[in-house]
Amino acid sequence: AAVLTAPRRIEIQGFEKPRLGPRDLLMKVRYCGVCGSDIHLWEGHWNPPYPLILGHEFIGEVADAGGEALAWRGLEMGDPVAVEMIIPCHRCDWCRRGYYNLCVTDDRSIFPGNGAQYGCNIPVTRPPTALWGGYSQFLYVPENAIVHRLRGNVDWKETALVEPLAVSARAVKRGGVRSQESVVVVGPGTIGLMAVVAAKAAGADPVILMGTRDSRLELGEALGADGSVNVTEAREPVEEVKRLLGGSGADIVFETAGTPSAQAQSLKMARRGGRVVLVGLTGGRGLTIEPDSELLSSELDVRTSYLSAHAYQDAIKIIRSGRFDLDKVVTHIHPLREVDEAFRRFVSREGDAVKVLLDPWPSNP
Ligand SMILES: [Zn+2]
Ligand SMILES: [Zn+2]
Incomplete structure (x- = not known):
């Protein structure tokens, strides 16, 4: 995984695969998009909780599962999935009212009063694993994360725009x-x-x-x-x-x-x-x-309008409709280990860069 350890400093580090709880999943990350807010965190804005794996625009497939997780979520091993970037507590008043984008539990840093968000405010030191961001080969998906199964043939490049x-x-x-x-x-x-x-x-x-x-x-x-x-x-x-x-x-x-x-x-x-x-x-x-x-x-x-609550299904439907030429938005794909180069391209907009994706498995077909 690519770990932000200090302002403008990202290191590639290896981590153990986590031991999964009964309803936990491990997602193999196919792509993770680079977002303007990643650049803010990289520059040290919003007081990032170092060390931190960035990345909240990910898409991937089920790579491992706790004993009950597949049956409980209605998934099979290898299923393509979109995992929402907000990890709601499901218990606070705002989650109960349906505003889980305003979840007030578990905040560690940015925008005090907002819950856990992949790739934004969960440091690698948070138990039970480091894998809390999309700039990684694998992502930890706890019981309270929101997972959407993607049906049929998935165009990974276009689907990477789901967030x-x-x-x-x-x-x-x-x-x-x-x-x-x-x-x-x-x-x-x-x-x-x-x-x-x-x-x-x-x-x-x-x-x-x-x-x-x-x-x-x-x-x-x-x-x-x-x-x-x-x-x-x-x-x-x-x-x-x-x-x-x-x-x-x-x-x-x-x-x-x-x-x-x-x-x-x-x-x-x-x-x-x-x-x-x-x-x-x-x-x-x-x-x-x-x-x-x-x-x-x-x-x-x-x-x-803040973040993406209750909208992943709409996004998935739009992508699947094939009505929009979303392919044009993804202008560049870089291997994850070239994250610095990807950031440079994103910031400079070199080559008319719009959405730049990171590929943690660069031999992907
Ligand atoms: Zn974003
Ligand atoms: Zn909550």
């Missing part, structure tokens, strides 16, 4: 997107691109993507966006978006860029009585608004 797609599918649910509603997605990063896909899958029409990079906007259109606006090229981007929507603004705006200026723009692009869903984290930066004119007098609903 970011689930984040966006949750946002689309939170926005209550209905058929024929107009949508603007701000920010053509992976989450924004996946929001285009999830909104189209929910029947939104049209979907307009807004961003600063033409190559990403083109990719968004290839994934189903009905139009796009380059913020740096349009003289009045907000007006340009409204013009594309026939003048009155969008039914729903999804903000995925995570900057205060993009959030401010998002409020301006929703129609009167529309909804704005904030998805992108700003890294603690503030936003000043004038509530009377910007919210109240147009009766805007501003919502937020």
Whole structure:
């Protein structure tokens, strides 16, 4: 596994396979995606609990199981599975209410008050095993983890997008997107691109993507966006978006860029009585608004969406539909031992990198 031991320092280390409890599984990781939040942790933001195996965008197959685990989960050895990145406690008030993305048990570091998350806040020293992150050949899957069996022939490369797609599918649910509603997605990063896909899958029409990079906007259109606006090229981007929507603004705006200026723009692009869903984290930066004119007098609903709870099944369905050319999003695959090179490519966007995957078994067909 690749272990983050200090800021910008990742070491390949070997670990024993864990002794599994009766309902535990061990997953063989086929791919793990590199995410912007991995880079934050790598740089030392959010106070990472070193030593830590990064990676929460993984996909794989059942490699080992405790005595009851297969029957209890309805799985067989070798089944392809998606394991959710949130490991809920299932006991706190928020888990019981169905908001397991807000689980308050077991937090060790980032965003105090949020439960255990693979590859984010569980150090290798946590019993019973080190294997708490996707940058690894194997992942430990305890009884309280949420596991989805993948049916039929699995396209591993596309299915590796299940976690970011689930984040966006949750946002689309939170926005209550209905058929024929107009949508603007701000920010053509992976989450924004996946929001285009999830909104189209929910029947939104049209979907307009807004961003600063033409190559990403083109990719968004290839994934189903009905139009796009380059913020740096349009003289009045907000007006340009409204013009594309026939003048009155969008039914729903999804903000995925995570900057205060993009959030401010998002409020301006929703129609009167529309909804704005904030998805992108700003890294603690503030936003000043004038509530009377910007919210109240147009009766805007501003919502937020956090992580991926209750959305993996939607994501799996979208991937299996084959309707979207998700293959285009995965631009590079690096062997796990080249994680530093993969990070460099991801950060520099060299070769128009969008989603970079790590392959812990580089001889994979
Ligand atoms: Zn992520
Ligand atoms: Zn909980």
